Amino acid sequence: MGNGTATTDLEAALEKHRVELTGYCYRMLGSSFEAEDAVQDTLVRAWRSFDKFEGRSSVRSWLYRIATNVCLDMLSAGNRRARPMDLSEATPLARAALSPRPDHTWLEPMPDARVLPATADPAEAAVAKESVRLAFMAALQQLPPKQRAVLILREVLAWKAAEVAELLGTSVASVNSALQRARATLAERADTGADAAVSDPLDEEQQKLLERYVAAFEGYDMTALTALLHEDAVMTMPPFDLWLRGPADITGFMTTIGSACAGSRLRPVRVNGLPGFAHYKPDPESGGFAPWAVQVLEISDGRITGFHCFLDTKRWFPLFGLPLHLEAEADQVE
Numbered sequence: 001m002g003n004g005t006a007t008t009d010l011e012a013a014l015e016k017h018r019v020e021l022t023g024y025c026y027r028m029l030g031s032s033f034e035a036e037d038a039v040q041d042t043l044v045r046a047w048r049s050f051d052k053f054e055g056r057s058s059v060r061s062w063l064y065r066i067a068t069n070v071c072l073d074m075l076s077a078g079n080r081r082a083r084p085m086d087l088s089e090a091t092p093l094a095r096a097a098l099s100p101r102p103d104h105t106w107l108e109p110m111p112d113a114r115v116l117p118a119t120a121d122p123a124e125a126a127v128a129k130e131s132v133r134l135a136f137m138a139a140l141q142q143l144p145p146k147q148r149a150v151l152i153l154r155e156v157l158a159w160k161a162a163e164v165a166e167l168l169g170t171s172v173a174s175v176n177s178a179l180q181r182a183r184a185t186l187a188e189r190a191d192t193g194a195d196a197a198v199s200d201p202l203d204e205e206q207q208k209l210l211e212r213y214v215a216a217f218e219g220y221d222m223t224a225l226t227a228l229l230h231e232d233a234v235m236t237m238p239p240f241d242l243w244l245r246g247p248a249d250i251t252g253f254m255t256t257i258g259s260a261c262a263g264s265r266l267r268p269v270r271v272n273g274l275p276g277f278a279h280y281k282p283d284p285e286s287g288g289f290a291p292w293a294v295q296v297l298e299i300s301d302g303r304i305t306g307f308h309c310f311l312d313t314k315r316w317f318p319l320f321g322l323p324l325h326l327e328a329e330a331d332q333v334e
Contacts, residue, residue: 010050014043017060021067023115027131027152028071030081030141032108032319035115038074042067057166065167068149075145081107083138083308084236084243091242093249096257098240106238107138109294109310111320112270124158129273131156134296134308137272139189143182150175151182202275206299210268210275213297213304220262222251230303237293237309250307265289269320271296278322279309289326291317 018039026035045066053062116128130136140148153159165172199206209228216224229247236243244250254261266277276296280289291313298306310316317324
């Protein structure tokens with residue numbers, strides 16, 4: 001590799017691509033942790049084989065080629081990550097039971113900062129955000145891996161067909177054909193745009209909706225919460241495969257099986273290009289509040305349409321840089 005300065009320079013040159021590569025691998029894999037592993041693997045492979053890099057393409061497209069191969073290898077096992085709605089029908093509240101499925105079943109949440117590179121171009125930023133939203137991510141997971149790569153590179157990252165063909169070692173015609181098939185599959189999934197009404201940044205009405213949501217949730221006021229939920233709103237709670245539809249079942253669940261969440265605290269987080277909250281519930285053993293979920297909200301037409309709670313806090317809270325305990329507010333007046 002030569003001297004230490006060259007090594008450091010190379011590491012810095014590769015490292016500046018980390019966020020966009022993580023976004024790419026996350027869209028490919030549907031898993032926050034697998035995406036970070038894939039990027040680490042990509043950067044290590046690039047660093048080791050840099051003397052073989054002949055500069056026929058840019059370092060960036062070379063890194064994308066390595067990352068694509070890493071992801072395709074990881075996807076060869078055939079596992080597709082999903083949301084609870086992709087796997088079963090909604091459960092009526094009367095039959096609600098909490099049965100977990102293994103981690104590798106689920107589409108995972110991701111902090112915006114790890115996958116959305118800073119850009120001065122508002123249109124580019126909007127596309128990047130829309131393409132990590134849960135509904136779009138779930139639709140991507142339905143595509144065969146090669147089609148998934150083509151769709152992300154062409155539609156999200158705006159690569160030319162010839163560049164994608166070179167990266168995948170295939171023809172422009174086959175890239176165009178894969179893109180058509182991928183678009184057709186996504187068009188069949190009517191829900192991919194369900195949350196496309198979230199503006200960036202949030203407009204005043206959406207900001208007010210979130211403030212009302214926090215007040216209703218922290219106050220555990222089900223009448224107020226019902227007024228904010230769309231009539232077809234869904235609630236999911238991975239790793240449990242249960243999902244509920246409609247305000248009556250959602251609030252019914254929260255006041256029965258979920259009643260320990262009364263008196264919770266919410267802290268805003270930026271997750272999957274959507275509004276989200278770190279949810280802490282009262283901790284009767286040590287006082288204060290213990291982590292319970294990362295919530296991701298989907299909004300459309302002034303209502304909450306999706307309310308997704310990722311419960312594996314030992315994994316999610318460190319990923320989001322969130323504390324694992326909140327002290328009780330000394331001056332809290334009930």
